[in-house]
Each structure stands twice: as C-alpha cells, then as structure tokens.
Amino acid sequence: MKVSATSARPLHLAGVLILAVFWGLNWPAVKIALNEISPWTFRAIGLTLAGIALAMAALIRGDKLSVSRREVAPLILAGLLTIAGFNLFLAFAQLLAPTSRAVIVTFTMPVWAVIFARIFLAEPLNWQRMVGVGLGLAGLAALASPLVASGGLNVGLLYALCGGVSWALGSVVTKKWPIDAAPLTVASWQLLTGAACAIGGMLLFEGIPVYHALAESTVLALLYHVVVALVMAYLLWFAILPHVPLGVASLGTLLVPAIGVGSATMLLGERPTAMDYVGLCLITLAALSILLPSKRARPA
Template identity: 55%
Template sequence: MRTLANNAPRQSRINFYTAAVPLLTLLWGLNWPAVKIALGEIDPWTLRAIGLSSGGMILAGCALIRGDRLSVRRDHWLRLGVAGLLTIAAFNLLLGYAQLHAPTSRAVIVTFTMPVWTVLFARLFLGEHLDRSRIIALAVGLAGLLALGWPLVRDGQFSIGLVYALLAGICFALGTIVTKRFPVEAPPITIATWQLLVGAACAAVGMVAFEHAAMPSSISAATTLAILYHVLFSQALAHILWFSALARIPAGTAGLATLMIPAVGVYSSTLLLGEQPTVADYTGLVLLVTAAFLALRPSNREALHGGR
C-alpha cells in the first residue's frame, strides 16, 4: 500500500507532462502565424535577436530556480556552440526569410522534413542502421517534397522561400547529428539556454550588420501581441514544458506527438493569415508527416534493447 501511495504522485506527474505534449504542439504550431505577423513590421534579424535572447534569459532564470548548474565543461563549449549555430541560429534565421518569401503554410510543411534528413545524416555520419521503416520514410519524404514542389515549379510559383525552409530543416538535422556525435555534459535546460543565447548573439550581430539595429518608431497592436506570444509562449513556456516533459516521459512519445505541429501551423495560417493551401500542399503535408512518423518510430532493434 505504501508503494502504491508513493508511486501515485510520480504517476500523476507523468500523466501531467504526457498531457502537456499536445499543448506544446499548439504552442509551437501557433508560433508560425505569430512570426509571420511580426515579420510584417520587424526585420528578421531583429525579431530573432529579441525572441532568442528573451527565451534564453527566461530559461536561465528557470534553471537557477530549479537548482540546475549553468556551467559547461571548457572542452564542450565548441560542440555546444556549433550545435547552437545549426539548431537555433541558422534554423530560426532561415525560417524568418522563408516566411518572408513563401506562404507560411508551405514553409512549415517543407521545414518538417527535419526527421527525414536526420535519418539520412545519421546513416552517413554516425553509421546508424537504416531499417525498412526508415528507408520507407526517406522514400515517402521525397514523394512529399515532389508532391509539394512539382506543381509550383510547373506553374512558375516556386519561390526562394521554400529553399530557405528546406535549408532550415537540413540545418536542424545537422545540429541534431552534432549533438548526438558530440554530446555536452550538462542538464538539458542548461544546453537549451546556451544554445538559445548562441542563436541570440548571432542574430544580434546580423541585426547590427544588416539592419542597423533599427526598430520602427511604432508597431501595431497585432505585431505587439505576436511578439509577446513568440517570446513568452513559444520560446519560454514551450521550452520549459518540453525539457520538463523529456525528463519524465520517453523521448519517442514526445517526438511523435510533435508531428502535429505542421498541421497546426498550416490550419492556423489558414485561419489567422487567410492563406489558402492547395491540394498539392495538403498532399505534401500528409506525406511528410507520414515520413516523419516512420523516421521517429523506434526500430525493431531499439525495441528489443529497450530503446537504449
């Protein structure tokens, strides 16, 4: 009876964070139209400098409150910085330009090729086994890109924004490979904090170099709300929930649940931005989400070894 009583609070916390994962899907999915609205008045380097620095500082405060150390081994700073450049800086900045040059609904679909690229790069750079599920994931992912891109090329509607979105997904996947190949010995929230601050530093340099650190004299209420949502909910709250959930539930469970992010991004862009996805867009969405599901699903070998 005592064991059952002791396990009840732990199980309750697990259930809470499992239920929080769909909230993460909503928070990150709605961030796509929020960023698009903000980019209407704020330049991309400036917006990313604001969002990433604010998110990093809030995470740093949460880490200190939790009692997590913010220090990192001296010989791990390079690997942390490289991962931050790819996963945070390049990813977020490329997405900013993607949304400036392409409909948000299409950009989010192309960006979420990330799991597929991760599978391919893990094979090339880490020597990880490609089982049948992952081979099918690569084929379905390619079919999704063709289904989305070919009608646009045929009709002369293909834009550079989709190239930026594709590069963003590739950079995120490469950052994941760097993190796996060269792990950093620090709590996850500490790693996330410094990666966000690395991204913020890169964005600040670009802001000064390319945008002269210029902010508009006044911004609309919609842009103000979009920036507040981006900073408080997408950067701060979402990252806190994400790393808290990862500490209590299987990473595969959390990863598979986030596959709904592109769907939320597409439909929220339709509702909030008035975009009208085409049949090709929806076809690409279904194929790429299917490919990501196959890529993230544990392989038979991992299942036999308990996912270790």
C-alpha cells in the same frame, strides 16, 4: 530509469499536445510579427529574451551554467545550427513563401536527420527509415511539382528546406558530441548562441533598430513568440520529458505542421492547395515512420 508510455500520467501526455499547439500557433505569430519587424531584429529580440529567461530558470532550479572547455565548441556549433540557422532561415522563408508551405517543407527535419546520421554517425539505415526517407522525398516532390510547372517556385521554400537541414545537422552534432550538463543549461547557451548570431546579423545588415510604434497585432505576436512558443514551451518540454518516453514526446511534434497549416489558414487567410495537403500527409507519414521505434530495436 526508463519511462514507459503506460506509466506516463494523462496530465503529462496532455502536456505533449499543449506543446504541439504552442509550436503550431507560433508559425502565424511569426508571420504577423515579420510584417513590421525586420527578420534579423526579430530573431535577435526573441532569442535574447528567451535565452536569458531560460538561464534564469536554470539558476532557480539550482543548475550550473558552466560547461567544460572541451564542450564549448560543440555547444556553440549546435547552437549555430539548431537555433541560429534554423530560426533565421525560417524567418526569411516566411517572408518569401506562404506559411502553410514553409511549415510543411521545414518538417522534413527527421528525414535529413536520418540521412546525416547515416553519413556522419554510421547509423544503420533499416527498411523503416528508408521508407521514411522515401515518403519525405515524395512529399517534397508533391509540393514542388505544381510550383515548378507554373514557375511559382520561390526562394522562400529553399530557405525553409535549409532550415530543416540546419536543424538536422545540429541534432547530429548534439548526438556526436553530447554535453554533460543540465538540459536547461544546454538550451540556454544554444539560445544565447543563436541570439549572438542574430544580433551580429542585425548590426551588419539592418543597423541599430530604431524604435517605432507597432500595431497591436504585431506586439501580441511578438509576445506570443517569446513568452509562449519559446520560454513556456521549453520549460514545459523539460518538465514533461522525465515523465514520458522521448519517442512519445517526439511523435507529439508531428501535430505541429498540421496545426501550423490550419492556423495559417484561419489567421492569415492562406488557402493550401490539394498538393499542399498531399505533401503534408506524405511528410507526416515520413516522420512517423522514422520516429516510431522499430520492433527489433533494443530497449533503451
């Protein structure tokens, strides 16, 4: 049954805003945790614990964790792109670039999704989407131009861009080869796929982690990342999604970069420049243009 915006309860709409806060505050939390935990190990811990927790939640709900053989390959590919690539690229992005800039560059995701959907799915590129792509590219130019002029463009922002591209490619894979399974089951396997990739990278590049005492802020940041930004956020997402239109839920994520930039300013002491704010506004408008339904679009 189609869910309309007017039929959604205020409590469910509030859940969309809570999700944006959960994910927005996750950016400084990750930055703090990476001060003492190496990136491969950090992602291995977070994705493994979150994947196991969601799998247990799926079983408690009575969902089956099995998928058909023909769905295994696209499920793993989507997990590698949407979870492993996205999270690992962002971990290195935050190590090498200011969090406020990394979050803005990463949230060009809808722009790349539109471009890849045109290339790989032959989806039409209407005027609304073209405006969104143009605004997104203008936002990137606004962010990059002063950095290029001053020679301050670093590889961290390239990692952030790769994270957004990886997520967009994963969304195209998910759309091209949809999985006939419960959403929590799909999310669980994708997280565990990302965890397996992170564990492999950890063993290859960092070795078996050696326990050492961590600062209280690091422990709290890690707990927030796993418990709130991954487990609770996923469970909340799947709890409210049946009660609000997907478009409304997606538009709610537009608050994430603004919250990420604001929280990085308050918690990390970062000071975004005027061009950072211009880039944030342009990229937010780009996502808004892409995510808003077209007036001529047929009802779902």
